[in-house]
Amino acid sequence: MEFNELSATELIEAISGLSGVILQIHKDFRPIFVTKDYARLYGFDSTEQFLKLGSIMDLIPEDARDLAIKRYQQIIRTGMGDTLTLKTQRVDGTGIWVRIQDRRLKYGDDGYCVMTVLIDITDEVELKQKYEEIAAAEHEARSELERVQGLTIEREKQSALTQLLAGVSHQLNTPLGNIRTSSTTVEKILNETLVKLRDKSLRESDLVSAMTEAMEAMHVIDKSVVKANRLIKNVKFMVSDQTDADEVQFRFQPIITDAVRLFSENDKGISLDLDIQIDPDLHAFANPNTWMQVISVFCENAIQHGFYDRSHGTLRIDSAFEDGRFILVFSDNGHGVDPEMASRIFEAFYSSTMGSRHGLGLALVYSLVTRKLGGEIRLIESRFGQGASFEMSLPAEHYMIRS
Numbered sequence: 001m002e003f004n005e006l007s008a009t010e011l012i013e014a015i016s017g018l019s020g021v022i023l024q025i026h027k028d029f030r031p032i033f034v035t036k037d038y039a040r041l042y043g044f045d046s047t048e049q050f051l052k053l054g055s056i057m058d059l060i061p062e063d064a065r066d067l068a069i070k071r072y073q074q075i076i077r078t079g080m081g082d083t084l085t086l087k088t089q090r091v092d093g094t095g096i097w098v099r100i101q102d103r104r105l106k107y108g109d110d111g112y113c114v115m116t117v118l119i120d121i122t123d124e125v126e127l128k129q130k131y132e133e134i135a136a137a138e139h140e141a142r143s144e145l146e147r148v149q150g151l152t153i154e155r156e157k158q159s160a161l162t163q164l165l166a167g168v169s170h171q172l173n174t175p176l177g178n179i180r181t182s183s184t185t186v187e188k189i190l191n192e193t194l195v196k197l198r199d200k201s202l203r204e205s206d207l208v209s210a211m212t213e214a215m216e217a218m219h220v221i222d223k224s225v226v227k228a229n230r231l232i233k234n235v236k237f238m239v240s241d242q243t244d245a246d247e248v249q250f251r252f253q254p255i256i257t258d259a260v261r262l263f264s265e266n267d268k269g270i271s272l273d274l275d276i277q278i279d280p281d282l283h284a285f286a287n288p289n290t291w292m293q294v295i296s297v298f299c300e301n302a303i304q305h306g307f308y309d310r311s312h313g314t315l316r317i318d319s320a321f322e323d324g325r326f327i328l329v330f331s332d333n334g335h336g337v338d339p340e341m342a343s344r345i346f347e348a349f350y351s352s353t354m355g356s357r358h359g360l361g362l363a364l365v366y367s368l369v370t371r372k373l374g375g376e377i378r379l380i381e382s383r384f385g386q387g388a389s390f391e392m393s394l395p396a397e398h399y400m401i402r403s
Helices: 008-016 036-041 047-051 062-078 122-198 204-238 252-263 288-306 362-372
Strands: 023-027 030-034 084-089 095-107 111-120 248-251 271-277 282-286 312-322 325-332 376-382 388-395 399-401
Touching: 030 047, 036 047, 062 084, 062 095, 062 111, 095 122, 122 204, 248 252, 252 271, 252 282, 252 288, 252 312, 282 288, 288 312, 288 325, 288 362, 288 388, 362 376, 362 388
Parallel strands: 271 312
Antiparallel strands: 023 030, 023 111, 084 095, 095 111, 248 282, 282 399, 312 325, 325 388, 376 388
């Protein structure tokens, strides 16, 4: 049996009886044949009702009709058209997305018609659109979160700077006070010596005593100047105009020690003992600004959460080299962390104290240690009511002992 012996009429009748076949044939957009599923897809009760359409253009939105005409002309000319995704509409005007394949068929003695097979992809398109909407909303929410986090980081930096300035002011009070007192003492000694010299009552023993006293006062001034100069130099080093990517070599212990002293100053009346166990010959290759931020958050966190109802406390920093890593542990003997909250302690905008200022806090420290310093951080010990210890594990090649 040859294919040309098949009856076209019987073939079309067989196709129309198949379930799920969405097919129609039209000439110049006037429907000639349509399957039941095609008719139902477009909201018609029967194929007869569909075939009463004057033109299937009624099912194509106006903004797509020019494209439909050009496509029809191409199919008549070439025999087939590329697969096309198109939004059409049901008889009631509701939209429907379809994927179309067209083929030219011989019609009559010297004419042609077009057979269209389509797949309803409305659910697929709507799902994609919902996904894109959700993705866009997520992107917008993420951008807003990044903006808020950026503002919060700047606020944390400003808070750290304010705390730094308060600490600098307090730490400078002692050397400047010593300088003022000692300079007044030297001035008094010189004046008394000058008076005795003028009235010729100055004895050798008086001169020796005056010079000894003046030298002692000058020694105090010299030590105070050195201390103030070191403090100012370290503060300038910590807040210099380095970018986040700038890494420099510096002696680690003086910077950390001064940072802890500066940031542990507070207006809450809390007296803090500092115990810093870092080798004075330890050199670091890192960004000192990053370490300043880490220390500022640790100190603020201890003051705000660890010692909020106490008048005295201790901050301790221990360091060691273990298994190719440099380990730095920051500890306090404050209230510690509630075990139920320990797993969330590095979350952004999370606070264990109701009503307290909700900032990045330890989340900022986590980000700085893991991203900027290339290390790891964890809460290693915290007994509620007995303090907390945070361990930072850092690449040892950036921290070396040099005499």
